[in-house]
Amino acid sequence: MIMLAEVHEKLICFHCGDECPDDSIAIEDKCFCCHGCQIVFEILQDNNLCTYYELNHNAGISLKAKNFEGKYSYLKEREIEAQLLDYQSENLNKVTFYVPSVHCSSCVWLLENFNKVRKGVISSRLNFIKKELSLSYNPVEVSLKEIVELLATLGYEPLLNLESANKPQQKNTTQRNLILKIGVVGFCMGNIMMMSFPEYFHLDLENSIDANYQKFFLYFNFMLSLPVFFYGASDYLNGAWISLKENIKKTTDVFSVDIPIAVAIITLYCRSVYETFVNDSAGYYDSLAGLVFFLLVGKWMQQITYNYLSFERNYKSYFPLAVKVLRENVTSFMNVMELKKGDAIYIHHQELIPADAIISKGKGMIDYSFVTGESDPISKNVGDILYAGGRQKGERLELIVQKPVSQSYLTQLWNNEAFTKEKVIPTTEMANLFSKYFTAITFTIAIIAGLYWAIFQPSLFWNSITAVLMVACPCALTLSMPFTMSTTMAIFGRNKFYVKNQGVIQLLNEVNEIIFDKTGTLTEGNSEKVSFIGYELSEFEMKLVKTLTIQSTHPLSKIIANSLKIKDFNAFPIDYFKEFQGEGIESSIIGNLVRLGKGGFIKSALNEEVKHTHSFLEINGILIGYFVIESVFRKNWQTILNNLGKNFKLFILSGDNDADNEKLAPHFKENTIHFKQKPQDKLNFINNEQRKGNHVLMIGDGLNDAGALRQSNVGIAISEDIKVFSPACDAILDASKFEQLADFLKFSKTSLNIVKASFILSLVYNFIGIGWAVTGELSPVLAAIFMPLSSISVVLFAVGLTHLFAYFKKL
Amino acid sequence: MSILFFLAVASILVAGGFLAAFIWATKDGQYDDTYTPSVRMLFDNPVKSPELKDKKDD
Numbered sequence: 001m002i003m004l005a006e007v008h009e010k011l012i013c014f015h016c017g018d019e020c021p022d023d024s025i026a027i028e029d030k031c032f033c034c035h036g037c038q039i040v041f042e043i044l045q046d047n048n049l050c051t052y053y054e055l056n057h058n059a060g061i062s063l064k065a066k067n068f069e070g071k072y073s074y075l076k077e078r079e080i081e082a083q084l085l086d087y088q089s090e091n092l093n094k095v096t097f098y099v100p101s102v103h104c105s106s107c108v109w110l111l112e113n114f115n116k117v118r119k120g121v122i123s124s125r126l127n128f129i130k131k132e133l134s135l136s137y138n139p140v141e142v143s144l145k146e147i148v149e150l151l152a153t154l155g156y157e158p159l160l161n162l163e164s165a166n167k168p169q170q171k172n173t174t175q176r177n178l179i180l181k182i183g184v185v186g187f188c189m190g191n192i193m194m195m196s197f198p199e200y201f202h203l204d205l206e207n208s209i210d211a212n213y214q215k216f217f218l219y220f221n222f223m224l225s226l227p228v229f230f231y232g233a234s235d236y237l238n239g240a241w242i243s244l245k246e247n248i249k250k251t252t253d254v255f256s257v258d259i260p261i262a263v264a265i266i267t268l269y270c271r272s273v274y275e276t277f278v279n280d281s282a283g284y285y286d287s288l289a290g291l292v293f294f295l296l297v298g299k300w301m302q303q304i305t306y307n308y309l310s311f312e313r314n315y316k317s318y319f320p321l322a323v324k325v326l327r328e329n330v331t332s333f334m335n336v337m338e339l340k341k342g343d344a345i346y347i348h349h350q351e352l353i354p355a356d357a358i359i360s361k362g363k364g365m366i367d368y369s370f371v372t373g374e375s376d377p378i379s380k381n382v383g384d385i386l387y388a389g390g391r392q393k394g395e396r397l398e399l400i401v402q403k404p405v406s407q408s409y410l411t412q413l414w415n416n417e418a419f420t421k422e423k424v425i426p427t428t429e430m431a432n433l434f435s436k437y438f439t440a441i442t443f444t445i446a447i448i449a450g451l452y453w454a455i456f457q458p459s460l461f462w463n464s465i466t467a468v469l470m471v472a473c474p475c476a477l478t479l480s481m482p483f484t485m486s487t488t489m490a491i492f493g494r495n496k497f498y499v500k501n502q503g504v505i506q507l508l509n510e511v512n513e514i515i516f517d518k519t520g521t522l523t524e525g526n527s528e529k530v531s532f533i534g535y536e537l538s539e540f541e542m543k544l545v546k547t548l549t550i551q552s553t554h555p556l557s558k559i560i561a562n563s564l565k566i567k568d569f570n571a572f573p574i575d576y577f578k579e580f581q582g583e584g585i586e587s588s589i590i591g592n593l594v595r596l597g598k599g600g601f602i603k604s605a606l607n608e609e610v611k612h613t614h615s616f617l618e619i620n621g622i623l624i625g626y627f628v629i630e631s632v633f634r635k636n637w638q639t640i641l642n643n644l645g646k647n648f649k650l651f652i653l654s655g656d657n658d659a660d661n662e663k664l665a666p667h668f669k670e671n672t673i674h675f676k677q678k679p680q681d682k683l684n685f686i687n688n689e690q691r692k693g694n695h696v697l698m699i700g701d702g703l704n705d706a707g708a709l710r711q712s713n714v715g716i717a718i719s720e721d722i723k724v725f726s727p728a729c730d731a732i733l734d735a736s737k738f739e740q741l742a743d744f745l746k747f748s749k750t751s752l753n754i755v756k757a758s759f760i761l762s763l764v765y766n767f768i769g770i771g772w773a774v775t776g777e778l779s780p781v782l783a784a785i786f787m788p789l790s791s792i793s794v795v796l797f798a799v800g801l802t803h804l805f806a807y808f809k810k811l
Numbered sequence: 812m813s814i815l816f817f818l819a820v821a822s823i824l825v826a827g828g829f830l831a832a833f834i835w836a837t838k839d840g841q842y843d844d845t846y847t848p849s850v851r852m853l854f855d856n857p858v859k860s861p862e863l864k865d866k867k868d869d
Binding site: 051055105108109112126127128129130175176179180183184187190191194195213216217220 | 815816819822823826827830833834837838840842843844846847850851853854855
């Protein structure tokens with residue numbers, strides 16, 4: 001006999017991979033954790049789409065605690081539907097959804113086979129990186145609402161918010177145009193170099209046949225250089241022209257770096273054309289094409305961003321698209337932007353209040369945590385005013401709108417001028433400042449060289465002038481910045497610190513003050529620490545409390561219930577239970593009267609004062625103690641603050657109350673911690689600091705920080721899940737990497753030093769080149785070798801050094 | 812040696828063909844999403860009908 005060891009196998013949901021409580025929900029040998037997962041499996045099985053599970057095991061998305069009944073009813077409304085559609089006709093509608101839950105190849109497979117799940121869907125296409133699903137469907141056979149509901153049932157709930165409506169058709173034409181230019185110029189460059197080969201090896205011009213060839217190749221090169229000059233270089237020529245005009249009109253004294261580049265390009269081209277048609281000798285077409293090609297590649301590097309992250313979100317991506325409205329005795333769904341004063345709206349559990357309104361029916365438990373940073377839900381009664389942005393927890397509310405959405409207390413923040421003006425990026429300033437002197441010096445050298453030769457050997461006059469202007473192109477110089485910065489961006493990205501663009505890295509350099517938000521930034525987003533202060537609870541009492549708290553849907557009750565870990569817990573039978581909205585709960589459990597709630601609700605606790613979120617416990621009329629709910633601070637937050645405090649001035653601006661003051665105070669200087677800050681206060685505070693000449697880095701997470709993030713020189717949004725929501729910002733930091741913030745700040749300094757070093761290197765090249773040029777003996781071959789070589793070596797130097805430093809700093 | 816003229820023109824024409832293909836691909840949006848196609852190409856062709864699949868399983 002073989003004794004079989006007891007195998008305790010975990011039951012894993014066939015759909016989503018979560019652990020199943022038991023095997024009650026099963027089809028054949030496949031277990032499911034919930035009915036939602038089972039339904040998805042059945043839909044896929046019916047449509048013969050089970051390849052989904054073969055591609056990735058347990059690929060599905062858990063559907064526990066998801067309920068969308070009635071949630072999408074507003075999509076039936078014609079007007080709202082039309083706002084979402086990209087294209088609309090009798091038999092064909094097109095729509096694009098953002099689907100946040102896309103995560104693996106199975107998702108791509110299923111969503112692209114969506115037309116097999118539902119009749120009427122004609123085609124579906126997914127962009128995995130952007131998580132965008134483009135669908136076309138026949139509106140006669142299937143409605144938008146049905147499609148969205150089916151997607152939601154399958155676990156791919158599209159994100160629909162105010163921003164989804166009326167979104168402009170964005171096509172990345174600038175990106176495409178740049179790629180096109182690089183392609184065309186690259187083509188011309190390669191062919192010009194090939195055609196120039198005979199020239200490199202010195203054709204024997206005495207031989208009449210070879211001379212013929214030479215002419216042929218020259219004209220060929222001329223033809224190929226036309227698109228390079230007129231198409232590829234057009235941006236630089238236009239940019240220089242605009243900047244020159246502005247300088248002449250004296251509207252600006254900024255001397256764009258495009259000007260010296262354009263001077264070099266034009267000189268190269270004119271000299272080449274002159275050589276070709278007047279002297280019948282080789283021009284500098286190869287150098288010209290190479291130069292433009294490298295410049296365009298640099299520009300392309302500069303544009304690289306994380307296009308799957310959104311840095312430009314405002315309140316619209318947080319607000320719902322539509323709400324149920326009663327206007328002139330007609331109920332309908334309406335886009336929230338169309339709300340007017342006097343409309344009655346209905347808000348259900350977990351829904352967001354879209355406009356400032358007064359409660360006309362129902363009791364409100366409003367969670368403003370995302371707007372104000374305050375962690376406790378606030379209770380409101382009939383007649384109270386509710387500000388937009390809060391989330392209702394509990395029963396259905398009927399509200400009377402007081403102000404349109406765009407004028408509400410919260411959204412007014414976006415009318416601040418901080419949101420209309422672009423942040424000034426010092427890079428362009430630095431390069432432009434430099435270009436003025438660079439151009440002046442180049443012209444001086446060219447004129448001096450020209451004068452010298454005019455006296456001693458007039459035939460070299462034009463040669464030397466043009467040669468100096470050609471070789472002194474700040475090409476290598478303009479390349480070092482984008483290549484160093486994009487390498488830095490990639491290194492940051494590898495460490496889960498995503499910056500919006502290259503300018504942000506330079507802005508980071510100038511920072512001398514750091515302002516933190518508290519809730520969600522220094523503290524963790526979704527975890528609370530619950531402790532009980534008072535007499536120690538016996539196991540029986542703990543069971544009583546747990547029995548009481550699981551009855552209530554109030555968020556505090558849920559937190560307390562979860563914190564009481566009792567083995568083999570079975571709830572006691574309840575004789576009586578009552579919830580006093582915004583006050584507390586009481587219940588009679590096997591003969592014991594258990595009450596839990598605020599100071600006013602528990603009479604015996606009137607004199608107690610607790611700053612943190614708390615709840616008093618009374619059993620049979622005796623005050624036992626109270627539960628304190630504190631937010632959990634991030635790991636090592638003290639060391640991080642102490643580290644940063646050495647180099648930066650630190651502040652805290654929190655929307656919360658001053659409960660954590662004692663904890664924070666040791667790590668900050670006096671008068672740097674401010675509580676109960678409204679979004680507008682935060683913005684004003686930063687504005688004041690900036691007027692004093694400080695450069696401010698703001699780190700926050702919620703909508704309440706949106707204004708501050710925008711006003712600050714650099715706004716970093718910290719996020720537990722970078723793909724979900726973060727307010728408009730310059731950079732997104734993954735919460736797990738909060739500890740490395742100081743390293744990132746230091747490294748941005750390093751990379752700017754690398755840029756400066758490569759500036760010097762490229763200036764050295766320029767001096768060598770000018771040294772040749774002033775003698776008037778810059779042959780086309782020499783230029784064709786020297787110019788690209790200097791550019792490439794500067795780029796390699798910059799990129800290599802950046803990687804090397806990142807390696808040493810363990811980033 | 813005049814074959815050289817012909818060769819030079821021919822080589823440009825061939826390269827021009829590829830350039831045209833590149834321009835078309837860019838304008839068609841093939842560089843807009845450079846990731847999803849790499850996933851998509853790994854999928855098998857769809858199985859035609861349920862019966863067919865059952866037979867295969869047997």
